[in-house]
Amino acid sequence: MKTLADNLYFKNLDNNTCVFHRLIDATEEEENKEVILAYYFLLKADKAISAQELDRTIEQWFQTHHNTPIDFDVPDAIRKLIELDMVETHDDKVQAKSLQ
Numbered sequence: 001m002k003t004l005a006d007n008l009y010f011k012n013l014d015n016n017t018c019v020f021h022r023l024i025d026a027t028e029e030e031e032n033k034e035v036i037l038a039y040y041f042l043l044k045a046d047k048a049i050s051a052q053e054l055d056r057t058i059e060q061w062f063q064t065h066h067n068t069p070i071d072f073d074v075p076d077a078i079r080k081l082i083e084l085d086m087v088e089t090h091d092d093k094v095q096a097k098s099l100q
Contacts (some may be wrong), residue, residue, distance in 0.1 A: 038077035039086055042096035050093050051078060 041057050042049070049057075055074040062070045078094055081087040087094050 034073055034077040035080050035084075037072070038074065039081060039096055042081075042087060042094065043099075045095075048088070048090045048093035048095035051075065054078075054094070 037058055038054060041054060041061070045054075045057070051074045055072050058072045058074075059070055062068050062072075078087065081094075081096075082089065085097070087096055089095075
């Protein structure tokens with residue numbers, strides 16, 4: 001019973017800020033940035049989008065806001081988000097799971 005109670009308690013804590021702590025704890029330092037950026041932009045999209053759309057959105061954001069061209073590694077970020085059960089896949093599109 002204690003195991004069940006602990007499990008439910010910690011799953012309930014895994015929202016909002018805790019989501020980002022979970023991402024940081026589960027990934028390497030450089031991967032942290034990719035995973036957090038991908039998750040943020042997927043949340044912001046509020047719908048399922050393709051990897052190409054995610055890549056274009058993130059790269060355009062960096063160009064617009066920081067005047068910095070980057071080559072974002074979308075497949076690696078999406079793979080890690082899938083491993084962490086943070087996204088849902090719909091055919092060739094991906095969508096962030098709700099923070100709730």
